Amino acid sequence: MIMENKALLPEQRETLFSTLKGRFEKNMSRHQGHDWAAVQAKLEANPEKLRSLYEMEETGGEPDVVGLDTQTGEYLFYDCSAESPKGRRSICYDNEALESRKENKPDNSAVEMASDMGIELLTEAQYRELQQLGKFDTKTSSWIITPPDIRKLGGAIFCDFRYGHVFVYHNGAESYYGARGFRGCLRV
Template identity: 50%
Template sequence: MDALKARFESHPERHPGVTWEDVARQLDDARLRALAYREETCGEPDVLLYQELLYVADFSPESPQRRSVCYDRAARLGRKRNPPATSACELAESNGLELVDEKIYLAMQELDPLDARTSSWIKTPEDMRAQGGALFGSRRYDRTFIYCNGADSYYAARGFRACFPLE
């Protein structure tokens, strides 16, 4: 909680008009466990105000240290060779988190350039996922890009960015 408070105070542009007391009173045991996991995996979580809602989202400069995972359980189980031990969605869910969606990822990129050397899985719409694909984002050439890949792919430089809502 101390690391979150320090980031909160260092980056007021991420949550204008929000006080630390607004955040601290919402950090119950489940959220504190989710926060601890994100600190352990170098996610550098901070509070994000997006469309009048508060989230605690991963602001590490590069994708957090939860990498070499495919998108979800179905993709992992569907791999014929060398399946990873787990997936982004499974890790997020087991730690009380959800993947950031495309809109939140783009809003985060407006505040801080993220994923200049890595990429991060982001929440994928069901219709795309039903066709075997999944979304990920990165930043190259001073622009943010959203791409698609087979959901069963995984790379050492691709992790996932997670969040949980407050309120």
């Protein structure tokens, strides 16, 4: 659900702030030492980021603050839904992979969707950091940023959490599965 108009309606904005604040307060272990008032002030100073958070929420990502980049002063929001966001599954890795499919094309690709939403796919390091905050993708998997040398050869990588461990796998970039989507990161 990519929004044509980047500005949220007042009621959408109010609902989003209420949802984000509730999730923030419920999951303080994800962002110890930070308070919601500072996060909200940063969001209000960067209203263009609200559209991205809205889309993360609307596609089932349950975005939440997971840290602060001390070099840039930006809060990091990751998708914290228990499983890969429902509204972002059954997609291949990128547009090149999508175009290479001759039949049974998925509706979109992870890289294109993330770009349209104004977010980035998680890196492997970010995915591993997320797993320190809970158990995510125990039944699903998520595409992550693929190194150029792997992508050049036609592959893409994804992660999941099984048997108490994070696993990193590879697949053809044109592959797609009902249980594979992607998680994103937004810097505010």
